[in-house]
Amino acid sequence: MALWVLLPPASLNFFAFAAIFSAATAFGAISHLPGGVGVFELVVLWAYRGAAQSDVVVAALIAYRGVYFALPLVLSAGLFASFELAVAARPRGTPEDDRVARAIKRLSPTFIGALTFGAGVMLLLSGATPMFNHRLEILSLHVPLWLVEASSFLGSLVGVVMLFLARGLIDRRDGAWRLAVALSMVSVGFSLLKGLAYVEVGFLSVLILLLLTTRPDFRRPTSMLDQPFTTGWFIAVGVILLAAFGVLWLAFEGVDLKARDLWWEFAFDAQAPRALRALVGASVIATGFGVSQLLRAPKGFAPPPAPKELAAAVEIVRRQDRGEGMLALMGDKSLLFSASGRSFLMYGKRGRSWIALFDPVGPCAERGSWFAALSNSPISMAGVQHSIKSPRKACRFTSMRAFP
Structure with a gap:
């Protein structure tokens, strides 16, 4: 119902939409991606071809993700952070309270890893979609162009790095925690400078607060780069990048993205070149991670006792x-x-x-x-x-x- 309300009026009735929604959800579940991101959107866009304008459908899908996924995630993260602060401040409670606190602490690395992964997806999709023109006009009066361009480019690079950081946080790695805090703080500045993205700033602020309150849960003194990344993890990152390129193509449908001059166009209103450069840079970073995993030293062999x-x-x-x-x-x-x-x-x-x-x-x-x-x-x-x-x-x- 949330997506049905947000989508533009079309020739499809609610029952036809329900079938499309069910099929998109099923394909998203088969893809094993968090929330079926990318796959769900492509199925809905394909089903609505000819029935509504693609840019309007993309806007509805982004709003749906915000209302149905991002908002509850932010609220739950805020509640989780307040719980962690309350546990740290109060004296030792009853055995029942201690059991609840231990259960929450066991879940916190996974929860924070999911939040970090979601922040990475948010930064990538933000770099692939146009910003509000009136916000860019405000930035043009106070910020130089090179700072806006650099923030957009670096924000997408940070986004793809956070997709890999999530794995280290789930494993309770100290190095991943330190890098996650640093990149989250830097991303707040990037989100403001690239287009006054206040929603991103709010989400990242909650993530930073939650990382700081759960510091004792990340004590494994190992580097984030020492961890092995599974094939499924790389596939998930690759699909998210492909989905980001798909969103880019739909958001700038009237722009010739294959034009060579597009790469060297720098202006406050040149949002398509800016988004294209950012996603290509993020793809290079992801490819570098993959190549580094292939070139790592062998795992070694622990022989059984003779x-x-x-x-x-x-x-x-x-x-x-x-x-x-x-x-x-x-x-x-x-x-x-x-x-x-x-x-x-x-x-x-x-x-x-x-x-x-x-x-x-x-x-x-x-x-x-x-x-x-x-x-x-x-x-x-x-x-x-x-x-x-x-x-x-x-x-x-x-x-x-x-x-x-």
Whole structure:
């Protein structure tokens, strides 16, 4: 009903529209894109060809996305931010309150990742659509042209980067959080300078507030560039870029986008060249991410334990009093022995991360020899140095992670 009210009057009745809406929703669900963005719009535009002007249908679809998706998302993000602030400010509550707070914190990285992904889509579509002429006239009186052009171009670049940042936020990465906060703040300025886009500023402000209030949830000290991006993630980004180009083509239907002179046209009212340059730049950034993933070093191989290694682990386990060492005998974890062979570390591998299970198994006197063993392996030594210097943990090591 929300979309039916926004669409222009056409020869289609409500029941025909309901069939179109159902088909567009089904195709959007099959595409596995968030909200079927791009796919839903193309189906509706194709169905309304000849029945209404395409630019009017595009405007209705954008308004529908704002009313039905963006507005509830902004409201829920605001409520979520207020909840996080309230939890941080009040003293420890009842066990029931603590369980609710823990459940919310488990969901917060995914929720913020979805918000960041939505912000990236918003910035890309904003760069592909024309701004209001009266706002550009106001900007022309106070802002130089080069600043408007740069803000439009860089805003789309930030948009495609935020599509990839969402993955790092879902994984609770500290580097992704820092970059998301910085880019969101910069995007506020870009949104104002490219066309006084107040709605974008409001959405980005809520995202910044939510990122700041949930800072404790992003503590994984790993770089955003270290994470592997799945094929499905790249397909989603590619489809969103194609949808942005489709919106660009429909929004500037009367402009010859293939003209060579269009690329070098710079003026406050030259919105089609500005949008075309911005989307091409965003496509180059997305392609660069894809190529960098293809050129990454191999993930490495964690060999299963050999029978001789398992036999050596059995002897070490028998000579110490730690029961967790018996888990090494299951044969599903790789083993790393110290230089003397009197202690070992069991670890597993997931993606590009090598993750140790418990501390090294063996006598306390072996803790110094682990520096030599770890210096020739991909496992970080920072946690070991900290635990050895701690007098309360003379025989304990902290958990260690490794990256090939």
